[in-house]
Structures are given as structure tokens and as C-alpha cells.
Amino acid sequence: MKEVLAELITIGDEILYGQTLDTNAHWMSGELDEIGVRVIRRTTCGDAEEEILQALREAEQRADIILITGGLGPTSDDLTKPCLAKYFDCDIIMNKQALAELESYMTSRGRGLNKLTRLQAALPEKCEMVSNERGTACGMWFNKSGKVFISMPGVPHEMKFMMREKIIPRLMQEFELPIIYHKIVRLAGIGESWLAERIEDWENALPQNVKLAYLPTFGDLKLRLTANGTDPDAIRLEVDQLIQDLLPLIQEYVYGYDDDSLEFVIGMLLKKNNQKLALAESCTGGYVAHRITSISGSSEYFNGAIVPYQNEMKIEQLGVKPETIEKYGAVSEETVTEMVLNVRQKFNADYGLASSGIAGPGGGTPEKPVGLIWIACAWGNEIKTRKLNLTKDRDVNIQITSVALLTLLHERLVKNN
Amino acid sequence: MKEVLAELITIGDEILYGQTLDTNAHWMSGELDEIGVRVIRRTTCGDAEEEILQALREAEQRADIILITGGLGPTSDDLTKPCLAKYFDCDIIMNKQALAELESYMTSRGRGLNKLTRLQAALPEKCEMVSNERGTACGMWFNKSGKVFISMPGVPHEMKFMMREKIIPRLMQEFELPIIYHKIVRLAGIGESWLAERIEDWENALPQNVKLAYLPTFGDLKLRLTANGTDPDAIRLEVDQLIQDLLPLIQEYVYGYDDDSLEFVIGMLLKKNNQKLALAESCTGGYVAHRITSISGSSEYFNGAIVPYQNEMKIEQLGVKPETIEKYGAVSEETVTEMVLNVRQKFNADYGLASSGIAGPGGGTPEKPVGLIWIACAWGNEIKTRKLNLTKDRDVNIQITSVALLTLLHERLVKNN
Numbered sequence: 001m002k003e004v005l006a007e008l009i010t011i012g013d014e015i016l017y018g019q020t021l022d023t024n025a026h027w028m029s030g031e032l033d034e035i036g037v038r039v040i041r042r043t044t045c046g047d048a049e050e051e052i053l054q055a056l057r058e059a060e061q062r063a064d065i066i067l068i069t070g071g072l073g074p075t076s077d078d079l080t081k082p083c084l085a086k087y088f089d090c091d092i093i094m095n096k097q098a099l100a101e102l103e104s105y106m107t108s109r110g111r112g113l114n115k116l117t118r119l120q121a122a123l124p125e126k127c128e129m130v131s132n133e134r135g136t137a138c139g140m141w142f143n144k145s146g147k148v149f150i151s152m153p154g155v156p157h158e159m160k161f162m163m164r165e166k167i168i169p170r171l172m173q174e175f176e177l178p179i180i181y182h183k184i185v186r187l188a189g190i191g192e193s194w195l196a197e198r199i200e201d202w203e204n205a206l207p208q209n210v211k212l213a214y215l216p217t218f219g220d221l222k223l224r225l226t227a228n229g230t231d232p233d234a235i236r237l238e239v240d241q242l243i244q245d246l247l248p249l250i251q252e253y254v255y256g257y258d259d260d261s262l263e264f265v266i267g268m269l270l271k272k273n274n275q276k277l278a279l280a281e282s283c284t285g286g287y288v289a290h291r292i293t294s295i296s297g298s299s300e301y302f303n304g305a306i307v308p309y310q311n312e313m314k315i316e317q318l319g320v321k322p323e324t325i326e327k328y329g330a331v332s333e334e335t336v337t338e339m340v341l342n343v344r345q346k347f348n349a350d351y352g353l354a355s356s357g358i359a360g361p362g363g364g365t366p367e368k369p370v371g372l373i374w375i376a377c378a379w380g381n382e383i384k385t386r387k388l389n390l391t392k393d394r395d396v397n398i399q400i401t402s403v404a405l406l407t408l409l410h411e412r413l414v415k416n417n
Numbered sequence: 418m419k420e421v422l423a424e425l426i427t428i429g430d431e432i433l434y435g436q437t438l439d440t441n442a443h444w445m446s447g448e449l450d451e452i453g454v455r456v457i458r459r460t461t462c463g464d465a466e467e468e469i470l471q472a473l474r475e476a477e478q479r480a481d482i483i484l485i486t487g488g489l490g491p492t493s494d495d496l497t498k499p500c501l502a503k504y505f506d507c508d509i510i511m512n513k514q515a516l517a518e519l520e521s522y523m524t525s526r527g528r529g530l531n532k533l534t535r536l537q538a539a540l541p542e543k544c545e546m547v548s549n550e551r552g553t554a555c556g557m558w559f560n561k562s563g564k565v566f567i568s569m570p571g572v573p574h575e576m577k578f579m580m581r582e583k584i585i586p587r588l589m590q591e592f593e594l595p596i597i598y599h600k601i602v603r604l605a606g607i608g609e610s611w612l613a614e615r616i617e618d619w620e621n622a623l624p625q626n627v628k629l630a631y632l633p634t635f636g637d638l639k640l641r642l643t644a645n646g647t648d649p650d651a652i653r654l655e656v657d658q659l660i661q662d663l664l665p666l667i668q669e670y671v672y673g674y675d676d677d678s679l680e681f682v683i684g685m686l687l688k689k690n691n692q693k694l695a696l697a698e699s700c701t702g703g704y705v706a707h708r709i710t711s712i713s714g715s716s717e718y719f720n721g722a723i724v725p726y727q728n729e730m731k732i733e734q735l736g737v738k739p740e741t742i743e744k745y746g747a748v749s750e751e752t753v754t755e756m757v758l759n760v761r762q763k764f765n766a767d768y769g770l771a772s773s774g775i776a777g778p779g780g781g782t783p784e785k786p787v788g789l790i791w792i793a794c795a796w797g798n799e800i801k802t803r804k805l806n807l808t809k810d811r812d813v814n815i816q817i818t819s820v821a822l823l824t825l826l827h828e829r830l831v832k833n834n
Binding site: 018022026028029030039041043044045047051075077116155184192213217224226279281285288294299303305308309313360361362 | 431437444445449450460463464468472531574599629702704707711714720729776779808812813815
């Protein structure tokens with residue numbers, strides 16, 4: 001069976017100029033991968049007719065499916081529609097269905113159509129219109145000698161809905177897709193080189209049809225196995241067996257598989273035992289609370305957080321003793337210990353987490369440099385603290401500390417389970 | 418003067434498979450833009466020799482500067498180094514300077530060199546080594562008939578440091594760069610179509626050498642003007658005058674320029690007046706606190722936050738009256754009003770913000786559907802509330818609500834200033 005190949009073209013000067021982060025290509029890659037379409041290339045080009053046409057021509061040479069996002073807005077800098085009309089040699093005309101759906105969309109939001117918005121319903125004659133239930137720019141589907149070109153809006157939540165509901169199901173119908181199986185093992189608390197050394201023999205013995213990749217981010221590490229074959233059950237079994245062989249080498253660092261984030265796994269464990277969590281975040285400034293509450297249903301196990309960003313707030317709101325801060329400083333094992341014990345009690349939680357540190361880039365001293373951070377986890381009558389020596393970069397420090405806090409909690413939840 | 422053109426090549430199956438989000442190309446685009454290098458294309462290709470070589474050949478045809486990230490790790494799936502050695506027809510040999518720097522880097526972190534890490538110091542013979550002071554994979558600089566190829570690690574904070582400290586200064590020396598001037602006007606509280614209609618006449622009268630783009634994200638909107646010319650002072654004056662003409666049309670929505678984020682501008686205003694902020698975040702779950710504390714120096718004006726993720730916590734920790742929640746529900750104007758007044762008082766702040774809503778996707782009822790969110794801002798003896806009707810998507814709701822809260826506060830800070 002022939003592999004089905006896709007290319008993604010993202011259009012927009014604002015992306016090439018570095019002013020908008022393109023998250024669409026990333027998300028689309030994952031969706032295509034799941035149905036066995038292999039993305040062979042991603043290209044970003046600017047809002048210029050010749051560049052867009054050249055990218056379309058090149059992609060048509062190499063791929064079966066060409067997915068295009070962006071450049072569909074109502075304003076004058078949006079060129080995707082005229083370029084597609086030129087590429088497929090047709091006119092742009094008002095599409096009645098698109099206009100009706102646009103009117104009903106705007107009405108449901110209590111708004112009328114202005115002149116510019118109305119133009120969103122004009123489409124190249126040769127396309128099939130794809131409904132956009134989440135916005136005003138509809139998608140376009142073109143067929144050309146067995147290949148398909150699909151244009152979608154650049155607004156992420158509109159594109160995602162259209163892709164999931166309309167595009168993916170139709171691609172699965174129209175193409176005969178090969179069998180690829182991915183499995184990701186997720187680890188925290190171990191570096192890439194150390195992991196590689198630990199699993200070297202296992203890695204060298206991997207069969208030819210299985211590829212391994214290391215994907216590290218901020219103390220969080222994914223190991224991805226990719227297998228291809230002809231029998232879906234056989235490759236799934238093969239990969240599962242390889243993971244069974246791997247686990248004894250790395251068990252203590254593994255927290256989940258595939259899309260399981262640390263915060264998701266933690267939520268599952270807390271929910272299972274009907275236990276509650278509370279946070280006292282100083283240097284992480286609410287970021288751990290944000291990660292925990294990004295999980296739907298987190299109100300079942302998350303009682304709340306306090307972000308005491310001043311010493312007085314640590315004392316007044318969290319009950320840290322003034323003499324502790326005076327004697328040891330706000331960034332100390334002693335302070336973070338009182339923070340974690342008190343927040344757990346105040347918020348009536350089984351588990352507590354706390355952070356206090358110098359996130360930087362300012363605020364360091366010779367004794368307490370930027371990047372010095374204390375974290376703590378409390379449960380039952382026990383407490384575990386850790387001292388981190390991180391970077392000069394504020395955002396990196398917040399990210400790494402959040403992973404370290406969640407890892408500390410996860411280790412404990414697993415042991416107590 | 419000839420324009421200097423750049424292409425970015427990002428290498429990694431993990432990116433094409435949608436498992437790692439590529440933020441490097443985005444950041445590099447912005448840095449190159451600032452020095453007048455025009456990025457004409459970005460390409461992502463997989464961990465496969467022929468694909469990497471093809472991308473290098475294509476980029477060499479079109480661009481003067483080719484920047485490559487990723488694929489420099491010590492593990493077997495990293496192919497950038499062998500591909501570059503093949504492309505430039507040379508061997509990979511141990512580089513003494515790289516080895517010495519690697520040893521000193523590992524020693525400073527209290528670690529030794531293992532076999533794999535040591536390999537990081539072996540480089541293609543024809544490259545100049547570029548020091549990596551933040552990690553173990555050094556960069557490589559190749560010259561070829563007036564064009565340069567630069568390979569950098571894929572770990573974002575390592576790449577960024579190398580780019581800022583080593584690559585950008587050298588590019589500015591070696592290339593004669595043209596004059597481009599960008600200015601971004603940042604707005605909140607107005608949609609793209611409505612803005613376009615409001616400024617239509619102004620937009621139509623823009624001179625030929627000035628381009629306009631609309632860059633919307635979650636209720637936050639950037640208007641970017643890009644001018645080119647021969648005299649830096651003249652184009653700067655020209656763009657500044659255009660913005661002066663524009664401002665009267667949109668003044669009430671403008672919060673800043675260029676890189677100013679809402680949270681940054683809010684911080685400046687609070688600091689200037691020596692005023693303090695406190696937050697009570699229910700449905701935003703700590704995300705606004707994270708945005709506020711992502712700004713270096715925020716401890717000068719941010720007193721803290723409370724995330725009362727249970728009704729009992731709203732009552733016990735924040736002093737909301739039980740009868741208020743019983744009568745009106747947690748998601749109500751009455752509850753969010755008590756939340757904002759109490760958090761301001763508890764945290765001894767001049768301004769308070771609060772959110773309470775149904776972030777979804779679960780938890781909605783016919784009277785209070787998913788996406789219903791109440792927000793409030795309090796200052797002095799006054800309070801302003803707003804009701805939002807948002808989407809079914811949890812992340813989108815959290816993002817939009819955070820912008821709405823920050824916009825509410827910003828409006829107030831400007832009026833009270």
C-alpha cells in the first residue's frame with residue numbers, strides 16, 4: 001500500500017516576521033499522524049501572491065494532501081482566496097450556502113453583517129465550501145487529479161473544529177491509509193543523556209520497523225516509539241511488548257503514556273482516592289494552579305491556591321511566622337515548609353505544594369542567586385523539600401519549577417496509592 | 418541595496434508528527450526581522466538524510482542566510498551533524514575547544530561526562546564552532562560562496578542565548594542590511610471586522626511603502642505597520658505620523674505598542690502610581706496571576722492572588738457570604754462582587770480583579786451554560802462587573818477571560834491616572 005503524504009502550508013507575513021506563533025501546523029500534524037497520514041513537510045510563506053503559488057506548486061509535486069491555513073480574513077492583507085482562484089483558474093463568486101450560514105452565525109451572536117464580513121461568503125467557483133460553525137471564514141475543498149487541497153481559517157479554535165468534524169472524516173473515506181502505531185512513554189526527573197545510557201542495550205536491540213525518539217522539554221521527557229507494519233494488532237502487540245521490556249529499566253521516572261500530562265495523571269490519582277490538593281505558590285506565581293485547572297473536572301480534587309507575592313502576605317494570608325522569614329529569609333527551606341503545611345490546613349487538603357524562590361532576572365544576591373528555588377510537598381504528617389539551582393531566565397525557571405513540583409507530588413501519590 | 422534573505426529549517430520528526438511545538442522558528446523570525454533580514458520561508462522536515470539535504474539545497478537557491486535548529490542531541494535519532502558533514506563534504510572530528518567547554522560546563526553543574534555527552538564535542542571539520550554556554554550541543558557556522566549556514570541546538574533557551582550573543586552580532590557585521598521599520602499598535606476590546614470598518618479611510622490612504630496587517634488573538638488585537646525606505650529617520654517619522662492620524666479613531670481601545678503586553682502595561686501604570694493589585698480567580702484558575710507574575714519586577718505591585726476553586730473556599734478563604742452563593746450561585750454578579758471586594762481588602766490592595774464562571778466543557782446547566790463567566794474590577798469605592806458569554810472550549814474561555822479581566826483593569830487605570 002502506498003503511503004499517503006501530506007504537506008502543510010501556513011500563510012502569513014505575521015508568522016514570518018515572528019509576530020504570531022503558528023500553533024496550527026503543530027496541531028494538524030498530530031491529527032494527521034493519528035489517522036496514518038505522513039506529514040513530510042511544513043512550509044510557511046508570506047502574504048505575497050507569487051510565494052503562495054510557488055508553495056502550492058511545490059507541495060503538489062510531493063504530497064497527496066495539501067492543507068492550507070490562514071489568509072482568509074476579511075481584510076486587505078488576506079490573499080489566500082484570490083491565490084487559490086488563480087491556481088485553480090476560476091472566478092470568486094458569492095456562495096449562497098456560505099452566505100446563509102454566515103447570516104445565521106452572526107444572528108446567533110446578536111450581530112448583523114457589515115460589508116466586510118459579507119465578503120467572507122464569496123468563494124472560488126471550483127471549490128466545495130466547508131462549513132465553519134465557529135466563525136465567519138468558511139473552508140474550501142479542491143480536488144485536482146487525485147490530490148486534494150484544503151484551505152481553512154487561521155483562527156485556531158475555528159480550524160480545529162472544522163478539521164475534526166469535517167476534514168478528518170472525509171480524508172479517512174477518500175484515502176486508503178497505512179498502519180502506523182505510536183506510543184509515547186512520559187518521564188520526569190531524568191535527563192536525556194542519562195536516560196539514553198540507561199536504555200542503550202534495549203535501544204540497540206529495537207527491530208527495524210520501530211523508530212525511537214527522545215523529546216525533552218523543561219525536565220519533562222517523552223520517549224516515542226513508532227512502528228509500521230501491515231497488521232494493526234500485531235504492531236500494537238509488538239510495541240507494547242517492547243515497552244514491557246523497557247519499563248523495569250526506568251519505572252521510577254515514568255508517569256504516563258501518550259497524551260497524559262503530569263497534571264492529568266495527578267488529577268486521576270487524586271480523584272481515584274478522593275483526595276484534595278492545595279497550593280501556595282510564590283515564585284511560580286499561579287502557574288501550577290493554571291496547569292492543574294487546565295484539566296477539565298479539576299474542581300473535583302483541587303481546593304484552591306494562594307499566591308502570596310509579598311512577605312506580608314506570606315505572614316498574614318498564609319500564617320508563616322515573621323521570625324522564620326526574618327531569620328532564614330523568604331527563600332528558604334524553613335519558609336517553604338511553613339507555607340506548605342499552612343496552605344494544606346487552610347484549604348483543608350490532603351496534599352500541599354509550595355514554592356519560594358528567585359525567579360529572576362533581578363533580585364539575586366551572592367548568598368541567594370537568581371535561580372535558587374525551594375519547593376515542598378506535604379501529605380499526612382510528612383513533608384519533602386527540594387532545593388533547585390536553575391537558570392537566569394524567568395520563564396524557564398517558572399516552567400522547570402512547575403515540573404519539579406508536579407513530579408514531587410506524583411512520586412508521592414504513586415507511593416501512597 | 419540588495420535585500421538580505423533568510424530561510425529557517427527546523428529538523429525533527431517529533432515536529433512533523435505534532436509531538437513537539439516548534440517555537441524556535443517563531444522567535445528567530447522576530448530577531449531577524451529586527452535587524453532587517455527578511456525571512457522568506459520556513460521549512461520543517463523530518464529526521465531523514467535525504468529530506469534534510471534537499472531542504473538545504475532548496476534554501477541555498479533562494480536565501481543568503483540559512484538557519485537550522487534541532488537534531489543536535491547525543492542520541493541516535495539526531496542526524497543534523499552527519500547531514501551537514503555530507504553537505505559540505507567533510508569528516509566529523511573531535512573539536513578540542515568544544516571538548517574543553519563541554520567539560521567545564523558539566524563540571525560547573527557538578528557532573529561528569531558520559532560517553533554520549535562527550536560525542537557532543539565532535540563536529541564537521543569545515544565548520545567554525547559556536548560556543549553554547551547554556552548546554553552541551555555547540556553551534557556550527559559554515560561559509561559557502563557568500564552564503565552562511567548556521568546550525569543551532571533545538572533546546573529553546575540554549576538557541577536563544579546563542580542567537581542573541583553570537584549569531585545576531587556576527588550577521589550584522591557580515592551583511593549590509595536594509596532599512597525596515599515596524600510599529601505595532603495593540604488594542605483590546607474590539608473585533609477585527611469592526612476595527613477594519615472604523616479605519617477604512619485611513620487604511621486606503623496609506624502610502625505604497627507602508628503595509629498594514631491585522632493580528633488577532635483571543636480578544637487581543639495587533640495592528641502592524643511595516644515601512645521600508647532608505648533613510649531610517651524618515652521612515653520612522655512617516656510611520657509615527659500615520660499612527661498619530663490613526664489614534665483619534667481608536668484611542669479608547671489602544672493599550673500599548675510593539676512588545677508591550679497588557680500585563681506589562683498594567684504593571685507600568687501600577688508601579689508609576691505606587692498602587693497594588695490582588696486577584697480572586699475562580700474560573701481562570703491562576704492564569705491571570707501567572708500572566709501578571711511573568712513580568713520581571715511584578716513583586717513591586719502585585720500583592721497576591723487567591724484561587725478559591727470550591728464554594729467552601731470562596732466562603733472560608735475569601736469571606737463570600739454563604740447566603741449569596743446559595744441565593745445567586747457561585748457564577749453570579751453578586752458572588753463575583755463579594756469576591757473582588759474581599760480579596761482587595763484581604764490583600765491590602767488598591768485594585769482587585771475577580772472571575773467566576775463555567776469554563777467547561779462540563780458543568781453547564783440550561784440557566785448557566787458552559788461559557789457563562791462573570792468578571793469584576795474594584796478600585797476605591799467603585800466596582801465594575803461584566804458578563805461574558807464565551808465558547809465550549811475550556812482553554813479558549815480561560816484565555817479570553819484573562820484578556821477581558823486585564824482590559825477591564827487597564828481601562829480603569831488609564832481613567833484614574
